[in-house]
Amino acid sequence: MSTDLLPPDELERRLRAIGDERYHVHHPFHRLLHGGKLTKPQVQAWALNRYYYQASIPRKDATLLARLSTPELRREWRRRLVDHDGDGTAPGGVERWLKLTDGLGLDRDYVISLQGLLPGTRFAVDAYVAWVRDRSVLEAVASSLTEMFSPNIISERVSGMLRNYDFVTADTLAYFTPRLTQAPQDVAFALEYVKREARSRAEQDQVLGALRFKCDLLWAQLDALHFAYVEPALPPPGAFRP
Incomplete structure (x- = not known):
């Protein structure tokens, strides 16, 4: 294995190649979701389980915020907390996701209770929160x-869900509109940070490994959904049943 430091542009190229191969847009469940091939109960199952991931992002970010050493870094990560939790006057991403589950006809108290969560979802999301807490x-x-x-x-x-599902409206999917501007802002900071702070080949390899881990975690959540609600359609005891 080479120990030569990668140029920053090459590190970015390898990061993007990981997404091209592993990002969950390629998962069969997502292709069914976007292509209008799922039933309403299957879409409900996706939204209900995805809520746990959305609601856990602020917890994950808070564990990182506590370890950041400068006001500049803490301000950046505090902005992400506000994006997801809101600021008390405008709703954040977690509240907007609950509007999505409302729009799909799910009982809000049931969604928040996590009673219908798949074990695979819980294990994957909890692993992500713990991983961010414990890693560099x-x-x-x-x-x-x-x-x-x-x-x-x-x-x-x-576009796919609005085109293919008569039970989905633009208001139901309003969660996603702010993310079109928030996500590129988040990426610009994080990408510049890892290109600057990964000062050895070993640290660059850690950066690449971190992105592979995150892609695998997102993929695993869809594996659980596909197994429980598509094929062989065997939801475990206690999980959401339409």
Whole structure:
């Protein structure tokens, strides 16, 4: 294995190649979702389980915020908390996701209770929160770089769902509109940070490994959904059943 430091542009190229191969836009469940091939109950199952991921992002970011050493870094990560939690006057991403589950006809108290969550979802999301808490700041920041690929998946998701599902409206999918501007802002900071702070080949490899881990985690959540609600359609005891 080479120990030569990668030029910053080459590191970025390798990060983007990981997304091209591993990002969950390629998962069969997502292709079914965007293509209008799922039933309303299957879409409800996706939204309900995805809520746990959305609601856990601020917890994940808070564990990282506590370890950042400068006011500039803390301000950046505090902005992400506000994006997801809101500021008390404007709703954040977690509240907007609940409007999505409302729009799909799910009981809000049931969604928030997590009673219908798939075990696979819970294990994957909890692993992500713990991973960011326990790994280096460099790796934690790098794991957020899946947002490099999110604008494309958001555009595909919104257009496909509006076109293919008569039970979905633009208001239902309003969660995604702010992310089209928030995600590129997040990426610009995180990508510049990892290119600057990964000062050895070993640290660059950690950055690449962090993005692979995050892509695998997102993929695993869709594996759980596909197994439970598509094929062989065997939801485990206690999980959401339409």
